[in-house]
Amino acid sequence: MKWLPEIRGPEDLQALSTDALREVAAEIRQTIVETVARTGSGHLGASLGAVELTLALHTIFHSPQDRIVWDVGHQTYGHKLVTGRYAQFPTLRQPGGLSGFLKRRESIHDQWEAGHGGTSLSAALGMARARDLRGETHDVVAVIGDGSLIAGMALEALNDIGQSRTRLIVVLNDNAMSISRNVGALSTYLARLRTGPAYLRLREDLHWIIERVPLIGKAMVRTVERVKEGLKQMVVPGMLFEELGLTYLGPVDGHNLAAVQDILRHARQLSGPVLCHVVTVKGKGYAPTEARPEASHAWSGPFDPKTGVLLPRRSAGTAYTRVFSDALIAAAVRDERIVGITAAMGSGTGIDRFAERFPNRAFDVGMAEQHAVTMAAGLAASGLRPVVAIYSTFLQRAFDQIVHDVAHQALPVVFALDRAGVVGEDGATHQGVFDLAYLRHIPAMGVLAPRDAPHLQRALATALARGDGPTAFRYPRGEATGAPLLAEAEPLPWGRGEVLVEHGRDCLVLAVGPMCESAVRAAAQLAGEGVHVTVADAIFVKPLDRDLIVALAHACGAVVTVEEHASAGGFGSAVLELLAAAGLAVPVRVLGVPDAFVDHGRRDDVLAGFGLDAAGIAGAVRHVLSPGRAGAAWAVRDRRP
Ligand SMILES: Cc1ncc(C[n+]2csc(CCOP(=O)(O)OP(=O)(O)O)c2C)c(N)n1
Structure with a gap:
């Protein structure tokens, strides 16, 4: 390593030429891959995809005076490496070592702690408003992924940012991926922006022709105006963001360092809120992660850094997630009212396997837990049996939806709470240790904690058998105990220990x-x-x-x-x-x-x-x-x- 050991903070980066920064980028990638290969634990894809963006941010802005707010925080390994944590980096996600997310006590450059997605825009707007009230002049930059942008709170924040007219820069790190491929209409819209130039040229030609249509009478004028307005929507890139009150810049290739620096420099000069659309590739610069971006999101197990092939390990037993998804599929074969819902966690919760078997009965709503729960309530109110499979920690987002939309109407929604309990390497933001407390006092709610795999099968059967209210059951991360599994899972006697x-x-x-x-x-x-x-x-x-x-x-x-x-x-x-x-x-x-x-x-x-x-x-x-x-x-x- 030529550069990284010498970089004590962003100011050292600012002294480097673009060519030298490209070498730094290569060293960051190599360090990330080698570290995660050795420890076998970490968010590889997101951090590899954000390397040039990280360097651009830290060369154009002056952290910590300027405030950089990273959403989720799982894409910040590069940020850690250039903010004085290179020597500690081998301890990433290890007991007592660096956190896999941002930690304010780790560095003055970690301005915001997160682990749950979609918080950065609200936090950044708060910081920008505080700056304005205190008469300060620094920049505030929120960096959010396309997967997190669709979270309800992020959209609420966009709405407020637009009306605030304050100086705030939103960097949209768009890799078209959440953990799996991103979903939803906004994601389709971003895809259209990404494929911009050819599409825009065509619209521009049409615009030129329409402008030259001879105007015959008032009706024709109005029609042409309407057509032109319609075309404007298509022609002006990022019109959606512009209409919300943010100046849209981009899209720009997020791996072209100079181009990203340019767009950020430009954004700094504008007075109101700005959105910089930066297009990146998840897992960029390492063939195994580029080839399998979903698997690269959170790598599990040590691997050979040269090939990306996992090293042989003691073969793990069946995971609780697998027991759950098998049980759900078996139940759904018998009962066609059963539908499965995930909020961007198809593989983590096993709903992806359910979706393969029942494509029409599985819904990935994106990182939108509140919507997932109330949408499930709507399904239940229409006679279906929705099963919301969700990590304990992420269901926290949807508390009011559980109380107000599900329990209050005694709707039979089933909550399968994966990763309940202590989660290990993900740490403080992801611990699933609050669900019993936030569920058990809700009237009409049933709450089970199965002790092993057969009981998990039976907990699902119990929840599905209940028609007069919601039921949640929780199970931990990792290997299930208590095999053999049951061929037929009977419901447990209700309320009996x-x-x-x-x-x-x-x-x-x-x-x-x-x-x-x-x-x-x-x-x-x-x-x-x-x-x-x-x-x-x-x-x-x-x-x-x-x-x-x-x-x-x-x-x-x-x-x-x-x-x-x-x-x-x-x-x-x-x-x-x-x-x-x-x-x-x-x-x-x-x-x-x-x-x-x-x-x-x-x-x-x-x-x-x-x-x-x-x-x-x-x-x-x-x-x-x-x-x-x-x-x-x-x-x-x-x-x-
Ligand atoms: C509220 C919440 N739900 C689910 C997750 C799990 N999760 C972690 S990262 C991620 C995808 C984020 O996608 P994006 O913001 O585009 O970032 P990328 O990883 O693609 O860089 C998800 C769903 C989370 N962190 N927070």
Whole structure:
């Protein structure tokens, strides 16, 4: 590496010639590929596609005085490399290392933290308005991808930016891809702009001819004016953005560094809001990612950087996502009312496999979770059985839609919450640890946390069997446990838990989801120490199995609840509410994710750090039975009939 080790910040880039910057671009690509090849984890395609754009931004603007707001943040590996993080780059997404997204505490050049898409325009407009109010003069630049531009909030922001008339530069990084190919009418519109010149020339010729049509009478004048207006819509590139109040510049080849620099320079000189349309190629500059842009979005597993071929690994078992999509396909074969919905996460949620089998019954709405949920409500209100497959973290976007459009009308929408719990390398913005809290208090909502693969199959059957309200079930990232899979998945008895271990009545360990497995192992450990616990799987977080939980808590006199979820407001909280309402005064220890945003790390390590493994659960039982707690525990036991 000739340049990167010497670049301490953007000011070092600004001193370089265009030829030298091209060499920097090559070094950035090489570093990104080699790092992700070694660690086996990272967003490769988006960052490779944004290399020249990154260099152009950091040479035309002066970060951190000028504020660059990156949407999502997964395309910023180049930005990290030129803002003083080259030496740390090998630690990318590793425990304790650099985040895979932007982090304000990592660098003064990280002006905005995100992980969810579509936030940059609103944030940038806020920054621009603050600048105006404070009489400052710096530039504010939002960099947003075409996949994120269709998010509801981004469109709301565009609307506001247009009316603001403030100086704000929106850079549209258009690679025609979300994670998979981008969808929707806006995406088609951008495609038309991309293929601009020939199309525009044709319209210009027509315009010239129309202008020369002899005007015969007033009616003809009006007609010609209307035609001309119609043609203007086609002739002026970016008319849609112009009509919204932004000056449209472009499209420009996003890998031609000088051209991107030119357009940004031009944008800086304009007074109101500007949109620079920069056309890039996802995965640019590395043949394996250019060939497979979807697979390159988030690479999983170490690979040979020369060929892009994944290195042999221990063959992973069936993923929960796969169990879900197989179960959904099997159910849809039997019930033609079932339809599948994804918000730009077809491969991540398994809806892509459902779509192959049932192309007319699968809907990818793009990165538009709110719309996905209310559209599902419309489907359900018309007699269909929509299954919204979505990551736990992204459903947060659609809270009001769940409350107001689905639950309030008791519509039978099924929510399949993938990546629920601790997610590992994606870190704080992607943790799926809030869903039980934001779902369980909604009237009419049923909430399940299946403990293994067969239970996931049965959770789907349970949700589909319910006709009088919405049901959500959650499952984690990764390999499913509990094979063999069921040939026929029966619904679970509604609102019923299940005792898994009955070693004795020293303490009740009440778990949900895959934590049940750790709870069972903890029980075995404790039995060896002479502590005999009962382990139960609540299965349902709502409705809770009141009779079972009250009876066991009463019999055992002490309770430890275990969930892979924030300990505030989740399953343990629900149990506390239940026991309080039942008038049962037993000590309860709620084991879950503490009240903090959890950074990236290996999932098992993160869980163990919170005591969410067999050893931690055993420790919690010992604690709840320890002398400090014993008074309460034994007092209740003494009162036992
Ligand atoms: C609200 C939300 N939904 C889904 C995702 C998952 N996701 C991450 S990147 C991405 C595609 C983004 O496409 P685009 O903005 O065009 O960026 P590109 O990766 O193509 O550079 C999606 C759907 C997300 N980050 N946030």
